[in-house]
Amino acid sequence: MMLAISVLSGFGLAFAAPILSRRFGRAAGWILALLPAGLTLYFIGLLPSAAAARPAAFSAPWAPDLGLVFSFRADGLGLLFALLISGIGALVVTYTGGYLKGNPNLGKFYAWLLVFMAAMLGVALADNMILLFVFWELTSISSYILIGFEHERASARAAALQAFLVTGGGGLALLAGLLLLGSAGGTLELSALLGQGDVLRASPFYFPAVLLILLGAFTKSAQFPFHFWLPNAMEAPTPVSAYLHSATMVKAGIYLLARLGPVLNGTDVWVYAVGGVGAATMLVGGYLALSQTDLKRLLAYSTVSALGMLTLLIGLGSPHALEAAIVLLLAHGLYKGALFLVAGALDHETGTRDITQLGGLFSAMKLTAIAGGIAALSMAGLPPLFGFLSKELTYEAALEFGPWLAGAVVLAGLSFVFVAGVVGVGPFWGKQKQTPKSPHEAPLSMWLGPAILAGLSLLLGIFPNSISRFLISPAASGAIGESTSVKLALWHGVNPAFVLSVATILIGAGLFAARHPIRSGLSRFAWRWGPSFFYDRSLDALNALARGQTRLLQSGYLRFYLFAIILTVTGLAGFTLFTRGGLPVPVAVSEVRFYEAALALLILLAAFVATVSWSRLGAVAALGVAGYGVALIYLLFGAPDLAMTQFLIESLTVILFVLAFYHLPHFAQLSSRTARVRDGLIALLAGGLMTSLVLSAVDAQLHPSISGYFVENALPLAHGRNIVNVILVDFRGIDTMGEITVLGIAAIGVYALLKLHTDRKKDKKGGGE
Amino acid sequence: MEVILAFVIGGLFALAIYMLLRRSLVKLLIGLALLSHAANLLIFTAAKLTRGRPPVIGMETAALEPPFADPLPQALILTAIVISFGVMAFALALAFRAYRSVGTDDLDQMQSTDV
Numbered sequence: 097m098m099l100a101i102s103v104l105s106g107f108g109l110a111f112a113a114p115i116l117s118r119r120f121g122r123a124a125g126w127i128l129a130l131l132p133a134g135l136t137l138y139f140i141g142l143l144p145s146a147a148a149a150r151p152a153a154f155s156a157p158w159a160p161d162l163g164l165v166f167s168f169r170a171d172g173l174g175l176l177f178a179l180l181i182s183g184i185g186a187l188v189v190t191y192t193g194g195y196l197k198g199n200p201n202l203g204k205f206y207a208w209l210l211v212f213m214a215a216m217l218g219v220a221l222a223d224n225m226i227l228l229f230v231f232w233e234l235t236s237i238s239s240y241i242l243i244g245f246e247h248e249r250a251s252a253r254a255a256a257l258q259a260f261l262v263t264g265g266g267g268l269a270l271l272a273g274l275l276l277l278g279s280a281g282g283t284l285e286l287s288a289l290l291g292q293g294d295v296l297r298a299s300p301f302y303f304p305a306v307l308l309i310l311l312g313a314f315t316k317s318a319q320f321p322f323h324f325w326l327p328n329a330m331e332a333p334t335p336v337s338a339y340l341h342s343a344t345m346v347k348a349g350i351y352l353l354a355r356l357g358p359v360l361n362g363t364d365v366w367v368y369a370v371g372g373v374g375a376a377t378m379l380v381g382g383y384l385a386l387s388q389t390d391l392k393r394l395l396a397y398s399t400v401s402a403l404g405m406l407t408l409l410i411g412l413g414s415p416h417a418l419e420a421a422i423v424l425l426l427a428h429g430l431y432k433g434a435l436f437l438v439a440g441a442l443d444h445e446t447g448t449r450d451i452t453q454l455g456g457l458f459s460a461m462k463l464t465a466i467a468g469g470i471a472a473l474s475m476a477g478l479p480p481l482f483g484f485l486s487k488e489l490t491y492e493a494a495l496e497f498g499p500w501l502a503g504a505v506v507l508a509g510l511s512f513v514f515v516a517g518v519v520g521v522g523p524f525w526g527k528q529k530q531t532p533k534s535p536h537e538a539p540l541s542m543w544l545g546p547a548i549l550a551g552l553s554l555l556l557g558i559f560p561n562s563i564s565r566f567l568i569s570p571a572a573s574g575a576i577g578e579s580t581s582v583k584l585a586l587w588h589g590v591n592p593a594f595v596l597s598v599a600t601i602l603i604g605a606g607l608f609a610a611r612h613p614i615r616s617g618l619s620r621f622a623w624r625w626g627p628s629f630f631y632d633r634s635l636d637a638l639n640a641l642a643r644g645q646t647r648l649l650q651s652g653y654l655r656f657y658l659f660a661i662i663l664t665v666t667g668l669a670g671f672t673l674f675t676r677g678g679l680p681v682p683v684a685v686s687e688v689r690f691y692e693a694a695l696a697l698l699i700l701l702a703a704f705v706a707t708v709s710w711s712r713l714g715a716v717a718a719l720g721v722a723g724y725g726v727a728l729i730y731l732l733f734g735a736p737d738l739a740m741t742q743f744l745i746e747s748l749t750v751i752l753f754v755l756a757f758y759h760l761p762h763f764a765q766l767s768s769r770t771a772r773v774r775d776g777l778i779a780l781l782a783g784g785l786m787t788s789l790v791l792s793a794v795d796a797q798l799h800p801s802i803s804g805y806f807v808e809n810a811l812p813l814a815h816g817r818n819i820v821n822v823i824l825v826d827f828r829g830i831d832t833m834g835e836i837t838v839l840g841i842a843a844i845g846v847y848a849l850l851k852l853h854t855d856r857k858k859d860k861k862g863g864g865e
Numbered sequence: 866m867e868v869i870l871a872f873v874i875g876g877l878f879a880l881a882i883y884m885l886l887r888r889s890l891v892k893l894l895i896g897l898a899l900l901s902h903a904a905n906l907l908i909f910t911a912a913k914l915t916r917g918r919p920p921v922i923g924m925e926t927a928a929l930e931p932p933f934a935d936p937l938p939q940a941l942i943l944t945a946i947v948i949s950f951g952v953m954a955f956a957l958a959l960a961f962r963a964y965r966s967v968g969t970d971d972l973d974q975m976q977s978t979d980v
Binding site: 652653654655658659662685686687688689692693696699700703704706707712715716719722723726729730732733734735736737738741742745748749752753756757759760761763764766767775776778779780782783784785786787788789790791793794801802803806807808810811817818819820823824828831832835838839842843845846849850852 | 866867868869870871872873874875876877878879880881882883884885886887888889890891892893894895898899902903905906907909910911913914915916917918919920921922923924927928929933934935936937939940942943944946947948950951952953954955957958959960961962964965969970971972973976
């Protein structure tokens with residue numbers, strides 16, 4: 097129960113956030129951060145039970161017939177993500193208080209940040225796959241709103257839409273994939289599915305399910321060729337970039353791959369698709385990062401590269417690779433989150449985040465510089481920081497798969513060193529440069545977050561075994577699928593991985609020293625035909641299609657709408673009627689009497705005259721004749737009540753028509769001959785269908801009629817002898833009440849329409865020509 | 866008789882739809898009136914016809930002796946007749962109002978709400 101509450105509490109606080117923000121002003125960030133901070137402690141408390149393979153769980157029926165269960169499960173893998181989400185969440189919420197100080201929409205921002213946090217916790221802890229999907233989509237929606245937070249800018253709106261379309265489209269594929277997986281495994285509960293790896297891999301659904309799930313995971317985690325939305329998402333305020341687009345949301349895809357890896361990996365599809373895409377993303381992201389000059393875009397491309405590395409490690413699927421992925425996940429969350437927050441602080445205090453304009457800021461922003469420096473060292477993989485450990489493990493895992501793969505990973509590592517230098521060292525050292533705002537230290541709320549994250553990078557690097565038993569090992573066990581115990585140590589001795597690590601740092605430092613020529617050299621090779629080009633073209637094509645079909649279907653002419661409706665109904669109903677039953681010939685019909693046939697003819701004739709008459713009065717008179725004829729039919733066939741009502745209403749209608757027509761123009765020939773012939777044909781077609789429908793309906797009795805109930809109970813229950821009346825005023829009395837209401841509303845409407853007219857006239861007179 | 870009524874219904878529908886497709890607002894209203902006749906007769910006929918036996922329990926008897934006309938479609942049609950009158954009245958007032966405001970009863974000319 098506590099587990100479900102912990103996930104959903106963020107939604108509750110989101111409702112209160114705008115009020116709290118208004119009430120407490122600058123302190124609101126600190127107050128709101130209490131929830132994620134408390135959740136962090138709660139999740140830490142759950143770690144021992146997860147490590148003992150007795151994870152906390154909660155389950156309540158939702159729609160059991162559909163396999164929908166409201167179930168959560170906090171195992172090691174889920175808890176690692178939950179801790180990243182709630183821990184970094186607490187820091188980001190306090191940071192927001194400083195970063196967006198005075199923003200009129202701050203309350204709304206807090207609210208959506210908390211909605212996102214709750215949704216993301218849901219993704220990490222949900223046990224039911226449909227529930228996971230619901231939370232997954234909620235993260236996309238909150239991401240959409242947060243990226244477009246500064247919605248006055250067109251570029252922010254476009255970036256928000258792009259992120260939403262890419263991840264939302266992937267989300268649909270994911271839903272299909274999860275459902276396939278569920279039907280292959282016979283359950284939608286992840287915990288139950290995880291034991292069925294062999295069943296799933298043998299299932300014919302395996303291949304399509306894997307492809308669809310990968311599509312969902314790759315779009316969410318910005319894998320090549322869907323990586324382009326992530327750098328554009330940097331339009332969001334920096335707390336969002338740090339939180340959603342670096343530390344947590346973009347790792348949802350990684351989470352899903354790690355979660356499903358134990359049952360899906362080991363096949364060629366998995367290794368080549370996941371590993372291949374991961375490697376490509378890692379290299380493309382690392383390469384594109386080199387030429388960026390905007391701090392946030394630089395970090396975004398580097399995040400893409402890291403996400404690629406994570407995907408690659410999961411694709412490799414060996415225990416060592418998966419352990420390395422878990423450690424990299426944590427290390428990346430810590431250092432990249434810190435660097436993003438530092439970038440935001442730089443932007444906030446100097447007024448620019450263009451790296452060519454930043455330099456020598458150490459003396460002005462000492463605390464920010466120290467936090468950024470430590471985070472950068474961790475990213476570069478220097479001992480004794482946690483990033484060093486992560487890099488050693490990654491290299492070791494890659495070396496198991498041969499020199500080519502290790503080479504690729506080293507290339508990405510070089511880019512990491514380069515980016516770390518540009519973000520964590522470049523702005524603070526060297527020659528002081530003129531910035532738009534005179535630089536000063538960031539407020540407490542804005543340096544505390546990066547300082548804590550950087551401090552953790554240092555602490556965990558020095559004492560890695562403090563978390564290996566309760567955090568890393570259970571999480572790695574979840575990704576591997578069997579219990580494992582990870583030993584973390586800073587010093588592994590001089591082995592090939594260490595040699596590669598030293599080489600990476602040395603060459604990377606060299607690249608950093610030559611950063612200016614590299615940047616200007618690379619920026620000449622801008623990608624014009626990248627995936628975002630195709631995104632733009634397909635968006636244009638979609639809009640053109642929508643415009644075209646709108647112009648075609650929404651013509652603004654009433655008759656074309658009617659054409660569409662009538663022809664569709666006639667076509668579909670007619671098709672079904674004639675393919676299922678053929679031309680209907682009713683068997684049990686009553687005999688024809690002469691005067692009845694004459695009456696039928698009279699009705700048709702009168703209706704025809706009403707249609708073709710050139711005189712308005714003549715048309716109304718013919719309409720009245722047709723109505724009285726219908727009333728006579730009712731009278732002849734046992735419906736005196738109907739006949740009475742029809743006589744009364746028909747008389748009233750005729751009077752109304754005459755009154756109204758007095759004020760309306762004469763008939764005029766408006767349509768061309770072709771149009772009339774066309775309309776006549778359509779009308780005949782529809783009329784013919786109705787005739788066939790009646791003929792086939794006369795004999796059909798698909799369901800037992802409920803008339804018998806009314807007939808039997810009218811006298812004993814309702815004490816009425818006229819059964820039609822009893823139905824109207826007793827059995828279905830509320831319906832009649834509704835009918836009276838409709839009439840009342842129509843009367844008010846008529847009155848208002850007529851009244852409006854006189855007022856308008858007065859206005860005209862009063863307004864004076 | 867059902868067969869003949871089926872053709873009456875089809876004819877009424879055809880005429881009503883033809884009128885609904887006209888450009889003149891006044892003709893459209895006549896089409897609307899014909900359409901409600903057609904729909905009511907459709908319900909009436911589809912439930913089968915029973916000649917001259919209304920669903921009313923006589924004062925001396927305690928229950929209806931079959932055959933008798935089905936009361937359920939009658940209740941539906943009764944409601945429909947009254948509602949269609951409300952619709953008709955409203956539509957007429959609307960047409961009147963629109964003609965006064967726009968100065969035409971040609972639907973193709975009614976392209977803006979401004980006079």
